[in-house]
C-alpha cells in the first residue's frame with residue numbers, strides 16, 4: 001500500500017497536491033486519508049521517502065509569485081535516491097482564519113513564509129502593526145488560532161473547514177493568479193519517463209563564462225529550458241548549483257546527447273527526473 005509523506009499538519013496546500021496525486025494515480029481507491037502521513041517540515045517528509053518509511057513524498061517546489069522553495073531545492077540536490085515522478089500545479093487562494101470578529105482585534109498572524117509573502121501587500125494595508133510569525137506550514141498556527149482569539153492564520157479555506165475555524169477575509173493573496181508547483185518524489189527504482197525533465201549541476205570552476213558552456217549545450221541543440229534557478233553550494237561564497245527544467249523527455253535522443261556532453265562541462269550533474277505535469 002503506497003504511503004505518502006507530505007508537509008502537514010492536515011489542511012496544507014501540499015496535502016491537497018498529495019490527494020490530487022492519489023486520485024489521479026489510483027482513481028479506484030476508497031479511503032485516501034489512510035495513506036497520508038503528515039510531517040512537520042519539508043525536509044522530514046523528503047527524508048521519510050528517502051529512508052523508505054514511505055514510498056512517496058509530496059513537496060512544494062515553486063510559487064508563481066515568490067519563486068523557488070529553497071528547502072526543497074536543497075534537499076533535492078542532497079538526495080542520492082529520490083527522483084521526480086510527477087509535478088502537480090495547484091491554484092493557491094489564501095484565507096485569513098481567526099476567531100476575532102474584526103481586523104483591529106488581531107495581534108498576531110501565523111503562516112508559512114510563502115503564505116506571508118504571497119499576502120504581503122494585503123497585510124501591509126490591513127494589518128500593518130500586527131506581529132507576523134513564520135511557521136513550517138500554513139496550518140501549524142491553527143491550534144493557536146483555536147485557543148487565542150487575537151491570533152490569525154493565513155491558510156486555505158479547506159484548512160478552516162478541517163479545524164472548524166471561521167474565515168474573516170478571503171481571498172487575501174496579492175495576486176489573483178497565484179499558483180504553486182509541487183513535486184511527487186519517489187525512490188529511483190520507480191523512475192518514470194515523462195514530457196518534462198529536471199536536472200541540477202555544479203560547475204567545475206568559478207570563472208567568467210563557466211555557465212555559458214552548459215547553456216550552449218542546450219542552445220546548440222534547440223532544447224528549450226523552461227526554468228533556471230541557482231542555490232549556493234554552501235561550500236564557499238559565490239559558488240552555485242543550477243537547477244534546470246526542460247520541456248523534453250529524457251529518452252529524446254537529442255536530449256540524451258546533450259546530457260552526455262553536459263558531463264564534461266559540469267562538476268557534478270544530477271538527473272532529478274523525467275515526469276508529467278498535471
Ligand SMILES: O=C(O)C(=O)C[C@]1(C(=O)O)C=C[C@@H](O)C=C1
Nearest residue numbers: 012013014060112114137138180
Ligand atoms: O504550508 C502549506 O500549506 C504548504 O503546503 C507549503 C506552501 C509552500 O511552501 O509554498 C505551499 C503552497 C503555498 O505556496 C504556500 C505554502
